[in-house]
Amino acid sequence: MRIEEDIKLDFKDVLIRPKRSTLSSRREVDIFRQFTFKWSGLVYDGVPVIAANMDGVGTMAMARAFSAHGNGLSVALHKHYPLEALLDFYGKDESSSGAWYSIGVSDADREKLEAFVEKGGKIDKLCIDVANGYSEPFVGFVRKIRDRFPEVTIMAGNVVTGEMTEELVLSGADVVKVGIGPGSVCTTRKMTGVGYPQLSAIIECADAAHGLGGLVCSDGGCTVPGDLAKAFGAGADFVMLGGMLAGHDQGESDIVEREGKKYLRFYGMSSSTAMEKHAGGVAEYRASEGKTVEIPYRGDVSLALQDILGGVRSACTYVGARRLKELSKRTTFVRVTQQINNVFSGHET
Numbered sequence: 602m603r604i605e606e607d608i609k610l611d612f613k614d615v616l617i618r619p620k621r622s623t624l625s626s627r628r629e630v631d632i633f634r635q636f637t638f639k640w641s642g643l644v645y646d647g648v649p650v651i652a653a654n655m656d657g658v659g660t661m662a663m664a665r666a667f668s669a670h671g672n673g674l675s676v677a678l679h680k681h682y683p684l685e686a687l688l689d690f691y692g693k694d695e696s697s698s699g700a701w702y703s704i705g706v707s708d709a710d711r712e713k714l715e716a717f718v719e720k721g722g723k724i725d726k727l728c729i730d731v732a733n734g735y736s737e738p739f740v741g742f743v744r745k746i747r748d749r750f751p752e753v754t755i756m757a758g759n760v761v762t763g764e765m766t767e768e769l770v771l772s773g774a775d776v777v778k779v780g781i782g783p784g785s786v787c788t789t790r791k792m793t794g795v796g797y798p799q800l801s802a803i804i805e806c807a808d809a810a811h812g813l814g815g816l817v818c819s820d821g822g823c824t825v826p827g828d829l830a831k832a833f834g835a836g837a838d839f840v841m842l843g844g845m846l847a848g849h850d851q852g853e854s855d856i857v858e859r860e861g862k863k864y865l866r867f868y869g870m871s872s873s874t875a876m877e878k879h880a881g882g883v884a885e886y887r888a889s890e891g892k893t894v895e896i897p898y899r900g901d902v903s904l905a906l907q908d909i910l911g912g913v914r915s916a917c918t919y920v921g922a923r924r925l926k927e928l929s930k931r932t933t934f935v936r937v938t939q940q941i942n943n944v945f946s947g948h949e950t
């Protein structure tokens with residue numbers, strides 16, 4: 602057994618220090634980013650915020666809404682769409698150009714992807730998503746998919762440390778997804794005791810990935826727009842959102858009405874709700890480490906997006922970053938919580 606004594610930080614442990622700036626309005630801030638992916642060579646030009654591949658969030662309706670608003674965000678589709686729906690979407694719907702096709706590592710997922718390609722389906726962005734990105738078979742899987750689809754941009758995860766980020770980048774991931782346990786409907790930390798404070802995970806993984814020409818996507822734990830600003834400030838290239846984009850019309854969820862108020866269910870993709878809904882298909886995905894919550898219905902997603910993107914823009918003006926790209930260079934975090942480190946507070950006798 603070993604104990605790491607370094608301080609590890611979460612979003613709540615820091616604030617961003619304001620800096621002198623020449624910007625007078627948040628309208629002057631450009632929150633689009635352009636990336637050329639290391640392996641696929643494809644260019645990304647958009648707002649680097651991704652709707653999580655979860656029921657109620659990573660939907661085709663969400664992709665259509667993003668595309669209609671022209672806001673530059675993308676959607677990671679949840680992996681439970683049937684083959685025909687995927688073929689239809691990617692074949693006919695222009696909004697599919699911003700979508701990430703998601704798979705886990707199961708044979709069923711792989712077979713569906715092969716069938717999709719065989720039937721003429723075309724994708725340029727793939728998200729390979731498992732709860733624990735530390736397993737050898739997962740790394741092997743990423744390698745196989747990279748060999749099979751050399752021209753597709755691959756995002757893979759999740760991990761939280763530099764050495765595993767490097768391993769995934771070197772195995773073919775263009776983007777490494779970072780986050781174990783911070784999700785709003787995730788119970789991994791409670792069920793297993795495993796996790797890593799998200800801000801430190803981003804800082805360490807971004808450093809590792811950037812050194813090799815890779816990118817990172819901070820996945821989970823954002824509850825307010827300021828958390829996205831902190832994630833970008835810490836070095837995240839992309840930020841993935843679940844809970845913050847849940848509860849909207851675009852979630853394709855059933856809405857229930859009680860005492861004049863509307864609600865809907867939001868759940869982790871390894872919760873029993875998800876398992877029941879996608880019976881048979883999800884057993885190995887995020888093995889039973891998710892919960893189900895009831896959240897108020899929040900109408901069209903565009904209102905939430907205005908808030909989220911407005912917050913990020915405003916953070917940029919506070920530190921004088923004219924472009925989102927400059928935010929991490931301009932960020933100084935101020936620690937606002939104390940961690941008790943080896944301090945003995947008792948009386949000596």
Ligand code: 5GP
Nearest residue numbers: 653784785787821822843844869870871891
């Ligand atoms: P949020 O933005 O809601 O805080 O976090 C979203 C992320 O939580 C997802 O992108 C995914 O990585 C993670 N997640 C989704 N469902 C589950 C689950 O059932 N269990 C765990 N451990 N994580 C989940």
